[in-house]
Structures are given as C-alpha cells and as structure tokens.
Amino acid sequence: MAQPAGPTTKRATRATLAARVALLISTHALPPFSYRIPEHLSQRVRVGSAVVASLSGHPRLGIVVGFEPEGERDLEEVRDVREDLSLTRDMVGVCQWVCEVSAVPLATALRAALPPGLNIGSYRVRKPAAGWRWKSGTVVARTTLRRVLGRDGLRAAEADGRIEFALELPQPRDVEFALVRSAADPDLARAPRQRELFEYLKACPAGLPVAQLLRETGVNRPTLKELARRGAVTLQRRAEPAPIFETAGTALCEIRNEAQVGDRRATKGGSWLWRVPTAEHATTVAGVIHDVLTQGRQALVLAPEIEAVDRLVRSLRASLPPGYRVAAYHSGLEKQRSVLYAAVREGDVDVLVGTRTAAMLPVPDLGIICVVDEPNEAHRAEPGYEGLPIHARDLALCRGRIEDCAVLCLSPTPSLRLYASPDNVQELPEVTEEHRPAVRIVDMRGAGADLSATLVSACRRAVEDGERVGLVANRLGYATVVTCNRCGSVKNCPRCDRPLTLMEGSGSLVCGRCGYRGPMPESCEVCGSERLSATGLGVKKVREGVCAAVQAPVGIFTASERNDLDASLVVGTRQCILGEEWDTIMVVDADAVLLGSGMGTVERAFRLLYRATEAALQRVFVQTRVPEHYALQTALRRDYPAFAAAELPRLRALRYPPYAHLASITFEGREAVIRHAVESRLRPTLDSDVEMSELVVAPGAAGAPVWRVLIRGAERAAVARAATRAARVAGGPGGARNLRVRVDVDPEEV
DNA sequence: AGCACGCCGACT
DNA sequence: GTCGGCGTGCTC
Numbered sequence: 001m002a003q004p005a006g007p008t009t010k011r012a013t014r015a016t017l018a019a020r021v022a023l024l025i026s027t028h029a030l031p032p033f034s035y036r037i038p039e040h041l042s043q044r045v046r047v048g049s050a051v052v053a054s055l056s057g058h059p060r061l062g063i064v065v066g067f068e069p070e071g072e073r074d075l076e077e078v079r080d081v082r083e084d085l086s087l088t089r090d091m092v093g094v095c096q097w098v099c100e101v102s103a104v105p106l107a108t109a110l111r112a113a114l115p116p117g118l119n120i121g122s123y124r125v126r127k128p129a130a131g132w133r134w135k136s137g138t139v140v141a142r143t144t145l146r147r148v149l150g151r152d153g154l155r156a157a158e159a160d161g162r163i164e165f166a167l168e169l170p171q172p173r174d175v176e177f178a179l180v181r182s183a184a185d186p187d188l189a190r191a192p193r194q195r196e197l198f199e200y201l202k203a204c205p206a207g208l209p210v211a212q213l214l215r216e217t218g219v220n221r222p223t224l225k226e227l228a229r230r231g232a233v234t235l236q237r238r239a240e241p242a243p244i245f246e247t248a249g250t251a252l253c254e255i256r257n258e259a260q261v262g263d264r265r266a267t268k269g270g271s272w273l274w275r276v277p278t279a280e281h282a283t284t285v286a287g288v289i290h291d292v293l294t295q296g297r298q299a300l301v302l303a304p305e306i307e308a309v310d311r312l313v314r315s316l317r318a319s320l321p322p323g324y325r326v327a328a329y330h331s332g333l334e335k336q337r338s339v340l341y342a343a344v345r346e347g348d349v350d351v352l353v354g355t356r357t358a359a360m361l362p363v364p365d366l367g368i369i370c371v372v373d374e375p376n377e378a379h380r381a382e383p384g385y386e387g388l389p390i391h392a393r394d395l396a397l398c399r400g401r402i403e404d405c406a407v408l409c410l411s412p413t414p415s416l417r418l419y420a421s422p423d424n425v426q427e428l429p430e431v432t433e434e435h436r437p438a439v440r441i442v443d444m445r446g447a448g449a450d451l452s453a454t455l456v457s458a459c460r461r462a463v464e465d466g467e468r469v470g471l472v473a474n475r476l477g478y479a480t481v482v483t484c485n486r487c488g489s490v491k492n493c494p495r496c497d498r499p500l501t502l503m504e505g506s507g508s509l510v511c512g513r514c515g516y517r518g519p520m521p522e523s524c525e526v527c528g529s530e531r532l533s534a535t536g537l538g539v540k541k542v543r544e545g546v547c548a549a550v551q552a553p554v555g556i557f558t559a560s561e562r563n564d565l566d567a568s569l570v571v572g573t574r575q576c577i578l579g580e581e582w583d584t585i586m587v588v589d590a591d592a593v594l595l596g597s598g599m600g601t602v603e604r605a606f607r608l609l610y611r612a613t614e615a616a617l618q619r620v621f622v623q624t625r626v627p628e629h630y631a632l633q634t635a636l637r638r639d640y641p642a643f644a645a646a647e648l649p650r651l652r653a654l655r656y657p658p659y660a661h662l663a664s665i666t667f668e669g670r671e672a673v674i675r676h677a678v679e680s681r682l683r684p685t686l687d688s689d690v691e692m693s694e695l696v697v698a699p700g701a702a703g704a705p706v707w708r709v710l711i712r713g714a715e716r717a718a719v720a721r722a723a724t725r726a727a728r729v730a731g732g733p734g735g736a737r738n739l740r741v742r743v744d745v746d747p748e749e750v
Numbered sequence: 751a752g753c754a755c756g757c758c759g760a761c762t
Numbered sequence: 763g764t765c766g767g768c769g770t771g772c773t774c
Contacts, residue, residue, distance in 0.1 A: 021762080025763050033762030056761060056764045075762060121763095151764085 018070045019045055019078055021053050021062035024120050026108045028724055032065050036075040048092045050085035050114075051078045052165060057155065058142075059165035061085070061120045063110045065092055082167060087113055091362060093402045094395070101716045102390045103663065103723040103745045112388050113360045116337045117170035124166035129157070139168055169342075170335045172240040178224060178233050179207030186232040193223045198232055210235065242343040243336055244327045245313070247320040247351075249286075267291035267368060271400055271407045271425045273414050275640060277433040278373070278614050281410050282315035284431075285370050288408060289316075293324055293350055297367030297405075301353040302392045304376035306330045312353045312372065320351070329354030329361065331386065356380065357387050359395040368406040369396040375415035375607060377748045389744065397423060412614070413607045413640055417658045420648055430640075437585075437616040439636045442623045444591075450537055455586055455621055456549045462584060463552045463568045470557075470582035471571040472612065473542040474592045475501055482509065482520070486529035491521070494706070502534045537589045543571040578611045585616040590624040594631055598749045599656040602631050606643050609635035655712060657746065663711040663723035664750050668740040671697075674707045677739060682729045686711075689718040710750060720745045 018034040035053045037045050045051065049064040054076055061082070087095075087110070095109035111118075121142040125134045133148075134140055145163065146154050157163045180201050188195035197219045201208060214221060227233045266272040266288055276284050289299035301316075303309045313328045320326070327349045329340055343349055345362045352358060356379050359369075371379070371393045381387030388395070393409055400407035409418055409425075418425060442452045462469045482491040482502055491500050493511035500509040502520060509518050523530045539558055546569055547554045555564035557572030564570070570577070577585070593605035609632060612620050624632060634643035652659045667674040678695050686692055690713035697707050711726070713719045723743045 018762085023762095023763090027763065029759095030761080030763080035762060053762080056766090058764075060763090073762075 016070050017067040018075055019049075019051065019064045020066040020068055021051055021078070022065045022106045022110060023053065023055055023060045023062040024107045024111055024114075025055075025060065026105045026111065028105050028728060030107075032106070033062075034068060034070075034073075034075055035078045036070060038077050041078055041081055044081040044083065045078060046086075047089045048087040050082040050087070052080040052082065052167075053078050058158070061167060063087060063092065065096070065106070085114060085118070085167065088362060090399075090403045091360070094360070094398055097398050097402075098388055098390055098395070101394075101720050101745065102388065103720045103727065103743050104388060104390075109388060112357070113362070115169055115341045116357070117335065118338070119166075119168040119170075122166050122168055123158075123163040125162070126164050127160075127162045129162060139166055170338045172335060172339045174237040175240045176210040177207045177236050177238045178210050178213055178228075179236075180205070180233055181231060184232045186227075186230050188232075191226075193219050194227050194232075197223055197227060201233060207238075209241070240336065240339070242327065242339040242348070243333065244325045244340070244343060244349055245317050247317050247322055247324040247326055249317070249319040249321050264288075264291055266406055266408045266428060267295075269404065269406045271397055271409075271423065272428055273374075273409050273418055273425050274428040275412050275414065275430040276410050277412055277431060278611065279433070280431060281372050282312055283319065284410060285312065285372065286316055286319040288370065289351060289368060290320060292367035292406070293320070295367060297365045298347070298349070298363045299351045299367060300358065300361070300363050300369045300396075301351065301372060302359055302369065302379065302396065303353065303355065303372045304378035304392075306332050306355060308372065309353050309355055316351055316353065324350040326351040326353065329358040331355070331357065356392045356395075359392045359399070360388070366399065366403050366405040368408060369399060371396050371407070371409045374409035374411040374418060375413060375603075380748060383742060383744045390746070391748070393418060394746075397425070412638075413610050416603055416644060416648060416651065419644055420658045422658070433614070433638075435617075436638070437613055438619045439613070440619060440621050441627045441632070441636070442621060443627045444623050444625045450542075451545050451549055451588070452623055455588075455623060456546075458584065458586070458619075458621060459546060459550045459552075459569055463550060466568060467583040467618070469569045469584045469586060470577040470580070470615070471542060471546065471569065471586045471588055472574050472577045472608070473537050473539040473571055473588055475538055475573070482532055482534050484524035484527060484529055484532055486531055487524060487527040489524060489526040491532075494518075501538060503540075537592070539571055539573060542588050546571065574608055578608070578615045581615055581617055583617050584619040584621065585612045586621040586623075587612055588623055590622045590632060591626060594624065594626060594629050599651070599654070599662075600749050602647060602650075606631040606635045606647070610638060610640075613638055660712050660714060661716045661719040661746055662750060663719045663726075663743060663745040664747050665709050665711065665723060665726045666742045666744075667695075667707045668742075671707070673739055677729045678707075678709060682709075682726055685725055686722055687718065689713050689715060690722045692722070716746065 017037065019037050020032040021035050022032040023030060045064055047064055047066060051062055051064055052059050053062050054060065059079060091113045095106060095113055098104060098109040099106040122139050123142060123145060125136055125138050125140060128134055128136055149157060178201060188198060197217055200217050201213065210224065214224065228235050266274065285301055289301070292299050301312060303312055309328050309330050313326055316326050325348060327340055329337065329352055333340065341361060344352055345364065347364045352361060352363060374393050379392035381389050383389040396407045399405065442454045444452060459469060482500060483489065491509060493500050493516050500511055503510050507520050509520055510516070521532065524532060539556060543554050543556055550569065552569060553564055553567045555567040555570035556562065557565055557570050557576040559573065559576065587609065590605065590609065593601065593608055609622065613636060620636065622632065626632065630646040631643060634646065675695060683692055690711050693710040695707055695709050711719055711722045723745050727741050727743045729741065
C-alpha cells in the first residue's frame, strides 16, 4: 500500500491531539508516551512518523503509533520529525501485531522495521570543550559520553549545544568509479585492451565501479590507469551503489510448467499454500511473481538461508524478462544492507529476495510475498539472536492481511501449523513430480550392528559402478549421545539442554547448537556409575564404519567440513547431503529422527525422508527398527495428506500446535528463588485463558541448572501476554533480580 | 542533622 | 533506559 495519508482528515481537531509515541527503547516497562505536536510540525506528524521526543530530558527516537486528545497534563513537545526514517501506517500495524503475539517489546519490533544499523543513541560533537578527546563533527555514543563526562556533564554539554542528538545511518563505503569523459575520442588503434575497456565503459554513461569493470572485462588495472592518463576516462570516488541487478531472462513461458501457467490465483491476493517439488521452487516463484510485476507491483521472496537467497536471485535474474530489478537482502551484506533498505523504500527494487530479516522491509507497493521452503526453522530467529523471534511465514501472513497483498507459501511438505491453520490459508492443487526413486526399507530389528549387510553391499556396488551415494547421519561428531548405562541419564548441554555430541580425537563433548564444550566425564553425575556409553550415529562414526566395511574412500560433507566430496560414498548431515542430488540416499538411522520426544520430531522426520526421495535419483535406503511407522511409510510414498491425517489427531490429543499455542519460559538461578517467583508471583497472576505446567528442571549437568515451565493456551496473544508477565517476574518490583529468564513464544520445538 | 547509597517507581 | 525520591544507616 502507498504511504498512508497524514492526519489532514482530522484538521479540525488536530490542535487538541497529542501523539502517542513508542520510544525506541527495548523494554516492556515503557508504554507509548504522549507528546504535544507543535504547530510547525502538525502537517508532518502521522501514524508511523519517526519523531525525536525527550524522555527524562534526553532526546530519543520514537515512532508515532496513534493520537489521543490532549488532556490536562502539560506535555512535552515533539522535537523533530524524521521523514527519512518514518514507517508506513501498515508497518506500525504489523509491529503491533508482532508485539502482541510474540512477547517482544513494541520498540524491538519497530526497530526491526527501521533501517539496519541505525544508530539511535549517538550525538554529534559540535563545540568540543577544552580537554575533550573528540573533534568537532565526530559522532559519539551516548553511553561513551556519559562514561567520560558523567551524567551532569552530558546534560550540561547538551544544554550548552556542545553536542547534538544525531541519528546516523551507516554510510556506504566509497569506492572508485570509472566513467568516460564526455567527447573523449582517443586514438586506440594500437591499444586493443584499452579499446575494449573504453568501449565497454562507453555503454554505461553513469560509470561503473572499477572493481566491477575490471572483473567483467578481465582487463587489469594498469590498462585502466593508462586510459585515465590519456584523459579518456575519469576515476572518482563515490558511494558504493546498492547491489541491485537487472533481470536478463528470456521468454518466461519456457520455464513455466503447465500447472504453474494454469494457476494464477495466488497472484490476485489472499493466502495460499502450494505443495510444489523442491526442485521447482525457483521456477514457480519466477512465474508467480512475474504476474505481480506486470501489474506494476513489487514482490518479496523469503528464503531460509543466505545460500538459498543467492540461488534464488541467480535463478530469477536468469528467468525473469529484462527490465526488472532484483536484489538479495541478508546479513552477509553488512553495511550495504542500509543502502539496499533505502533503495527498497524508494521503490528501486522490484523483486527483493531475502532471509527472515527482509520480512520487515518497507516495500512500497507489495503485491506478493513468497515464503520458500515454508517449514524451515531457519525462517525464525531463536530468541536472543538477530531478528524477531517469529516465523517469516507468520509475518508474511500478517503483512498480507494488513497490506492487502498475496502470500504464497511453498513446500512439498508444508508445516502442519500452516496446513491446519485456522487462518484463511487456501491450498492450490499439488504439483507432482513424476520421478520416483526405488525405496528400500532395511529392518534393523534384531540386528546388532549399526550398518546392515544390505547397506554395506549396496555401498560396495555403488563404488564399483561409480555411482554417487549420500549417507545421512544424524549429527556431527562421533557419537550423538552419551548416556549412563546404569541410570539411563543423558549428558545434556548445560546451556541449551540438548544432548551433547562426543567428538572424535579430542574426546570432548560439544553442543551442536550453542558451541558449549566440555570434557567427557569419568563417571555419571547423576548416579556415579562409570558405565558411560557413547551411542548414536554421528557423522564421524558412520564414516569410520562405512570406510572399514567397504574398504573405499568415504567423503565427509557437513557445514564445517567438506572433504573428498568426489568419492563415491559421502557421509554428511541432513542439511548438506539433502541439499544436492545423489544416485542413492541412505538414511542410516531413521529411528533417531522418528522416535524423538519433541512435539515436532515426527514432522521433521517425515520431511527428512520425503526430501530424501526428492534428492535421490535412483534409490533410497532407510535403516529402521520401526518399518511400519506412519511417518516413514507416508514419506516414502510421498503422501502428505495421509501423513497429516495421521499426525494432526495426535497433535490435537497432545494439545500441541496447531491446536494450541505454547510459550516456553526458562529460568536460570537458584531453585528456591525460581520456585518462589513462579509459584507466588507468576502463577497467581495468570488469566484463566492460559494454563501453566509444573516447573521442571532440565536434566542439566554442569553449571547452573535450568528450570522451565510451559504456558499453553488457545489464543496466541493470551499466551504471549502471560509470557511477557513471566519475563517481568525476573526484574519486576520485589522480584528476584538474580534470576535470568528467557521467553520463547510459539517455539518451533520444545 | 547531614550525607552516601541502594532500591523502586515514574517517566509523556 | 534514566532519573530522582526516599528510606536506611553511618558519620560528624
């Protein structure tokens, strides 16, 4: 939608209206405050305006979230309006929704919608006092100033006009540009390389960054210098341009299969779910967004990882007809991100492809949001990491509602949350894949070894035939779990409570998620037994086993290690192996994924096995002790509806999403303090629309124990409200200050 | 009585 | 996130 109108419709009453301003201070403790709008700013203040207003006498950046009648109280004035930072009314609505359903302070959500890297706590030095270490014009952080000058010194410096509140956007680097001098016509008859360079540059009257020019022409720098010396080109330093690419595709119909050509419903608005084979995601996106682009609107494409974003950009550049501008947006861009943000805001990008952080970008006339690989958990930031702790699919659906644009979620195996969503998400007819590999389920019941004879002989045959086999192991390292043979307790990560992995060689225990590292204990901390065993098929152990059994080189393919990838047999993690195509895929231990205890384990297992049938050209081998498992059977048949029909009633019975919303609250600190906080300060304050589980200790090992409660309710906002209250128990008045709380609303897994 | 310190609530 | 008010407890 276009920029919302200013408050001109309320002209008659404006004089008596005060602006409700959410200051960009990320805490739940501050509600939006009211500020009087001075006459000279009255035309410029609307919902979404970025304004400077003071709190405790200091200027702060805030966003106008509403208006209210000015009451008796003598209000502070809005000091300034920053149109260049203002949000649309729609994005304010999106932020308010995020704040309501995910226990995130409104300021945090608003910050995510503002340009990345925006420095909101800085001052520019105007008139340095004697002895200051800053020169005039430098930008200094508020905290630094307070540390050096003291709070009174800061106040005085501000009052004296020595420093001035400054909102700084990260400046793009300067890079060297080359451009042809007007009317330059050098004699280059005997300088072919200079001529080539000159002709190439002549086609770009606006000039080109030197690095790009040299890369694209393959000419070296001295040649360019020579041209400059002759006065044919000029070199100058300019701000680095935003990384925006022109499309250069051919006729689009070539790449669109019939189902895609035939189904344009999704481009007309509404929320859609489309089961499309993974290999066809890029072409499907191209086809769908092309319809939107021809309407003159823009498209936002969200992918789970940077690599997927880059692949999509390459594919869209090559397939969309010429004349559209495509850009990739993700954390890898660093300072360029704010340049791209500005370009997107100006409407200079037609197709923005990005990771989850791109879901909040101010695309001015958004026609469609495509969420590629919708169930992928990387679409959601873990609380505490960069980005909002909310799934990009949910954000997309919210923006679709508020900004009246289409939303299309793509996956052959959509999340059951989406599939059974109470929201109005409609399904397009499935696109099926003709090709199906042969499937071999190897029943491991009664087998002693980890690698069956069937699997080993298949590996041998593949080596002989020169076929490529990808073996999927469950986790990195050697053994995935260390357990006590006596009491059965599992050695878990003290920080994130997931089983630790035993690494080869060093013998240390490592957490695959948070990077925790510790020694392998001599004995069990729970019962004291020394009978600890390392079980589970880590990548290293499988590689060792296959290597020994087959007597052939075995490659390794994980996020951090890639060796001998040209070997016939390659062992790796799920992400890496299933991201490519192989003649044969072998899932070495399907039970580790099928039989886990988390709420989404079965769904993830189904997805892994389904993906294996896509990535395998010839055969899929699955080793399991539960060959009849419904997730296994339906995945290998590629029967998503049958899987959903079996899994959804189970989730309903357990009251897991999509039939309830959960929030996990983890506490770190002394048990008595935690127990008191939970039972006497949190539980009594809960509304009747949510329920809270007992406080359970995560079978933590070393360090501080971790305690957790689950909050559950039918309504997402109610669960989020309760979770927010829980977060405040830690720091609230009279509360336990020496308590650390982490809140996670609608986690992908508990 | 006068002052330092830490806790708590208000801040628009 | 910051500030000031207030109560506590120590010093002069």
